[in-house]
Amino acid sequence: MRFFLQRGKLPLISFSANLAMSTFFNKPRLSITAAILFAAMSSATYASDPVIIPEAASGFRDTTTVSAKSAMAVTANPYATYTAEKILRAGGSAIDAGIAAQLVLGLVEPQSSGIGGGAFMLYWDASQKQLSSWDGRETAPQLVDENHFLTSDSQPMGFFDAVIGGYSVGVPGVLAMLEASHNKFGKLPWEALFAPAISLASNGFIVSPRLHTLLVKMPKVAVNPAIESYFFSDAKTPKPIGTVLKNPAYARALSKIASKGSAVFYKGDIANNIVKAVKSDPNRAGLLRKSDLANYKASERAPVCATFRSYKVCGAPPPSSGGTTVIAILKMIEAVEDRSPAFSEADFLHTFIEASRLAFEDRNAFVADPDFVEVPTAGLVDSGYLNQRAALIDIEKRALSVAAGKPPAAPIRIRSASPELPSTSHFSIVDANGNVLSMTSSIETAFGSRIFVDGFLLNNQLTDFSFTPENADGSKIANRIQAGKRPRSSMSPMIVFKDDKPLLAIGSPGGARIIDYVAASLYRILAEDEDIAHAISAGHVIAMGDTTELETGRFSEEVKNELQLRGHQFTERDQTSGLHGIVIKESGLEGAADPRREGQVLGF
Secondary structure: OEEEOOOOOOOEEEOOHHHOOEOOEOOOOHHHHHHHHHHHOOOOOOOOOOOOOOOOOOOOOOOOOEEEOOOEEEEOOHHHHHHHHHHHHOOOOHHHHHHHHHHHHHHHOOOOOOOOOEEEEEEEEOOOOEEEEEEEOOEOOOOOOOOOOEOOOOOEOOHHHHHOOHHHOOEOOHHHHHHHHHHHHOOOOOHHHHHHHHHHHHHOEEOOHHHHHHHHHOOOOOOOHHHHHHHEEEOOEEOOOOOEEOOHHHHHHHHHHHHHOOHHHHOOHHHHHHHHHHHOOOOOOOOOOHHHHHOOOOEEEOOEEEEEOOEEEEEOOOOEOHHHHHHHHHHHHHHHHHHOOOOOHHHHHHHHHHHHHHHHHHHHHHOOOOOOOOOOHHHHOOHHHHHHHHOOOOOOOOOOOOOOOOOOOOOOOOOOOOOOOOEEEEEEEEOOOOOEEEEEEEEEOOOOOOOEEOOEEOOOHHHHOEOOOEOOOOOEOOOEOOOOOOOOEOOOOEEEEEOOEEEEEEOOOOHHHHHHHHHHHHHHHHOOOOOHHHHHHOOOEEEEOOEEEEEOOOOOHHHHHHHHHOOOOOEEEOOOOOOEEEEEEOOEEEEEEOOOOOOEEEEO
């Protein structure tokens, strides 16, 4: 490999011919891809509160809509996009391309996702004209109880006290989910899909500006010798942008999984290494055991779908809260707009804020793992119910307070908050046969639990449970931690249909903010007919309970004044969405990557 970076000039990467990724990858040319990455990303960084947004902002770049005729991939990193496109060119399905992309993302974007985490995925099977939803969410170990995150005096632990170490690690689910979906929809051999990531891990990849930024900005990354020696030159100095980073341990782990399947991860050598690392972690040892890994199962569930205008919008069902909450926001906006058709920008933002506040109250009260609690999924997206909720929105002023409603068939519940942080990745893929994949994967906080084993990071997804098991009145919180339970998620992979044909695949990272990122983008694309690049580049507004945020520098003083006149108080801050989407038209495909991260679109 040859790498050079000249001051004032574009960095270039070239691979020699002997780094061919597999029989499908002859003389891969990553120079263009990587040059786009480094030219597009600013090395400037922005301070952010690590407790609220631990995956720090890393700049804002220009983005444009990319067109292709037959197939397309949009991922969070050029290496992964390049890999997915090559799999598609080799005749692979969208599932095949997604698997290969995820394995590469776990190497080049390790802070956000990987085989040590979990995922939700929607998949449209064009031949059967069928949409399926796949749940690869992590599960809690069997030895936990509902007091897992309480201190000796029955108070919730501090968030980062809980995050750092084995205590926060859930059973990883992404590999089981990908293998199960490949068994059903894959075209290329499982082993071939691992070749690109194995080659890249063995020969090295370039540390990107965003990875470096997060190593600098995130607290308590270098807390274990393994993670320190891999990412840092010394205990305080992250390896610089442009470093060629090799990961032979990851290459060895992937080689085992490629040849033996996910069984080696859940029942073999890798499982043993995971359990040992969790149990012996010096920061806070965890309760994960080999039986937890051996018994893990990914779930195929029915997607949650509802109408919005002339479209059918579909998302992941519980334990993800993304599908129900995104749909609820859209349908409430539609109901308000129908009675107030002359919508200004301020009208939309006000209505969006109020709809989001209402939807989050229902989400916090009702959504959890449906295998453990009763979740009124259909009721949460019921048109009649959401019309009632929309009637609570006054177009002229902010509601002083909002509360959960009573969806059809809902049990009596009280809201509860659970921290969800935005270390996540989303990719959208359409293959030449019209199959569509929308997948969001995560290890939760940036760099997860900080446990680095066999070349990958382990998640801290148990901190997505409510730290407190009971409400003030003694009633049980739906999203409390329980053995074998999956924590509630905000991951929102979406596929939209028009006339029973897939029209749009989209999703984003961002913790609980994912829901507002995706809902607003969907509204702009579907209701306003905006170009996808313009829609995902638009300024973000976030409204969760009493917290309202506007993206820094993206809204005029006039609009902000109008919102204040309606009673809104807000903070302005950088946002870290990673919206990646593809619009499917009769004329071809149009895709875009979020300008706030380092994603890329490729197609043919």
